[in-house]
Amino acid sequence: MTPPLGDIAHLGHVELLTPDLEASVAFFTEYLGLTVNGRSGDSVYLRTWDDYEHHSLVLTAHTTSGVRRTALRASSEEALLRRVKELENTGHAGRWTEDEPGLGRLFVTTDPDGHELALYWESERYQAPDALAPALKNQPQAKPGHGVGVRRLDHVNFLASDVAANGGFLSRVLGARPTEQIRLDSGRIAGQWLTFTNKSYDVVYTEDWTGSQGRLHHIAFATDSREDILCAADLAIDTGVFIETGPHKHAIQQTFFLYVYEPGGNRIELCNPLTRLVLDPDWQLVTWTEAERAKGQAWGLKTIESFHTHGTPPVRS
Template structure:
């Protein structure tokens, strides 16, 4: 028999991410022309972009800043009532910041941090995307026409946060927000080296991995998905032709089974392109646990994890 706890079903999914960049023009050009996203709004020092299958107005906010990193990540709740309920729970945890009137594309939000200091927010009211004439899709069950520009990413997939203490942060996300644990790495000392969390039946939308520098609140990477393994290979060629640094060429992950590659956008943030993974339908899913020795074998096909995965994040301190 598996252990089972009554789930918290108040938070629906990862909504959008704000990236800070010291090279705003170059970063916008990268996400628009190399990644193939659409610019939908500009507000002061920020630009808002979307992938073609994001149902909301945008999934990425780029904000000019002295250093790269995470501005905030946002999750949508199932209703106004559940937003209020989670805000109260976060207040009681001691990590609350307070209410905001909202931002472009969404209504009021409750802002807070996780134990490591990453800024987050919850919101419910949102604007569904209404495409201009040149982006109206042929199929009415798609948010917009998918262009063939650049990589042509399809949807915001997940975010990976560096953490000084993975256990503390993953427990906070599970107990306070209702995230569920799909996979984890347990180090020889008995602590989590990584935790993969999900809100939907997608196996992960939020991951925490150990920052070996000991720093707090850094960003490891954000991820957009594409339609196929072949599209990941094509993305590699697009990056090559555009002079984008490829940190990790296309390969298959052992954890989550995604086919992926990693690059750096001009501001310095690591970006992943992925396809695949698996879905979870079992309500009493038992998290998959990997040992330190098992992960030392490398990725699914035996290639080693690049050393910078454990040290490089934004802001960069090495």
């Protein structure tokens, strides 16, 4: 039986691997406007100005790029234990650890494709130092005066060898709700967008053309407005940040977007989905056909080839 929506409160943070740690840190701080909130060994902890926790992103030095951990905060200690019990009952092994600053214990497991997921409840509220203190007491940190100034971590898009299996796992075991999907003419599900909240999506699975497992398509940060994304495109060309595609608007989920690559090779989306919420308690899953997807994005721009072929870590041909 699918658990009720609500045991998972939201996407907490993502850990990215990078072969050029300092260049990646500079990209996220100088271009996107994140703040460094600690270092430990080969990892740097960063946060967006409107996320309330210790960190929104972890960058870890590695020989290659990709995603290591995606952390999901439960809505209570009881909710965490319910999801852990369900994971164990359905054969998804895991382990308890306390290995991240600002957090209590995490239950670390994987989805069917091998992406590492960590569930947790205990979380330290961020307290801004005087230099970063906001004028408004209802936000955790002052908005940065440089870079794009992204507001929060928005979603993660995994590449998967079997989209339906991974989406089904997130729904049945963790309580996500699929909102939109792509069904090919063969009947295979090639993409699925799922939410834990009243946002239209928090996690996406799209088909990995290589048949590999455990890879990343992109992570996304939300901006305050579409205008911020247009400004981000201007800032990218001024500072040498590679633009893959956009600014434009997706047909699926109607998200206004810009895709860039960070120096480690990971794809980053800047998105403005803030006005689209799923408030319908019995939302009907929207299914897009292969023919509909062939029309391209919302205003007719065809999806570029690299959007289907670039993922991290790279796969040798």
